[in-house]
Amino acid sequence: MKRILITGATSGIGEALAIHAASHSYRVIACGRNEQKLSELAENPNITTCKFDASDLDATQAALSDIDFDIAVINAGTCEYVDIKNIEADMFRRVFEINVFGAVNVASTLIGRAKRGDKIVFVDSLARLLPFTRSQAYGGSKAALNYIAKSFEVDLASKGIDVQSVSPGFVKTPLTDKNDFAMPMAISSKRAAQYMLDGILSNRSSVYFPRRFSLFIRFLNLMPEFVQRKICIGMRSKAKRSQ
Numbered sequence: 001m002k003r004i005l006i007t008g009a010t011s012g013i014g015e016a017l018a019i020h021a022a023s024h025s026y027r028v029i030a031c032g033r034n035e036q037k038l039s040e041l042a043e044n045p046n047i048t049t050c051k052f053d054a055s056d057l058d059a060t061q062a063a064l065s066d067i068d069f070d071i072a073v074i075n076a077g078t079c080e081y082v083d084i085k086n087i088e089a090d091m092f093r094r095v096f097e098i099n100v101f102g103a104v105n106v107a108s109t110l111i112g113r114a115k116r117g118d119k120i121v122f123v124d125s126l127a128r129l130l131p132f133t134r135s136q137a138y139g140g141s142k143a144a145l146n147y148i149a150k151s152f153e154v155d156l157a158s159k160g161i162d163v164q165s166v167s168p169g170f171v172k173t174p175l176t177d178k179n180d181f182a183m184p185m186a187i188s189s190k191r192a193a194q195y196m197l198d199g200i201l202s203n204r205s206s207v208y209f210p211r212r213f214s215l216f217i218r219f220l221n222l223m224p225e226f227v228q229r230k231i232c233i234g235m236r237s238k239a240k241r242s243q
Contacts, residue, residue: 005029005069007054007106008076010037012173013123016193017073022046024197029067032076054102064109071200072110073166074103075123077141081134092137099141104148111152116160121200122149126169126214129221130228133236153205165206166199168192169213185213 004021008014010032018030018041028047031054032038038049052063054076077099080091103122110120127135128143146165153163170186187195187210199207208214220228 001025001027002070003027003029003068004071004073005031005050005064005067005110006073006075007031007102008123009041009049010034013168013171013189013192013196014073014075015041016189017075017196018047019044020190020193020197029069031063054106055097057105060102060105061109064106064113068113069110069118071119071121072106072114073121073123073196073200074106075121076102076106077123079138081138082136084134092140095137096141096144099138100144100148103145107148107152111156111161114156114159114161117162119162119164119200120152120156121164121166122146122152123166123168123196124149126167126208126217128167129217131232133232164200164204166196167206167208167214168196169208169210169217185210 004026006014006018006021006028009018009028009030011034014030014032015037018028022028022044026046028044029050030038030041030047031050031052033051033053035051038051041047042049050063050067052059054060078095080095082088082091107120107122114120122145124146125138125142127139128146132139146167149163149165156163170184171189171192172186173189192209195209196207199209208218220231223231
């Protein structure tokens with residue numbers, strides 16, 4: 001029975017993935033900060049839990065120091081949007097603290113324990129591919145995370161440790177429930193977990209989902225920058241009119 005460690009497992013995609021993987025006979029190590037949610041997950045016989053804050057390096061190292069895994073899904077993250085009339089530098093720090101430095105805290109701890117054949121999965125976002133309105137902090141953090149993943153992929157190849165990036169589109173979660181704009185082709189967290197586990201089990205270096213939306217965004221990403229900019233300005237104007 002393979003062991004899959006999942007950070008951010010107490011909500012949204014992470015929670016759905018933990019439950020989905022457990023139902024497919026994986027031994028799941030569900031990591032998060034919400035003690036009540038962890039207790040609920042621990043009722044599943046295929047799930048054990050690990051409580052820590054990924055943004056705290058010492059706590060992360062202490063929690064993961066003796067944990068063995070076959071697959072590690074670095075999924076914990078957050079999202080805040082920029083108010084262009086009142087740009088808050090601390091908000092950027094908050095978003096990068098968990099999305100980037102939290103991911104690096106987990107990765108740096110686990111890579112030292114990883115063995116040949118193990119896989120480390122970084123969950124970023126399709127938002128990193130285009131300059132979406134108000135997404136400077138979130139999109140920037142996910143773009144940084146993707147680069148980190150791809151660079152680790154290069155340096156860990158000789159050790160036989162696989163590194164994979166997963167880029168979801170819009171997923172209905174408690175985090176995205178706060179969004180005050182339309183989310184085209186949004187899928188449920190349960191469906192996202194199915195996509196994610198299927199992708200993780202594949203040999204693909206990069207996983208994107210849902211299929212139609214990800215193809216559309218990746219196509220736009222291939223367009224010249226002035227075209228991307230024009231499209232995103234148009235999206236911003238449309239969003240303002242609808243508010």
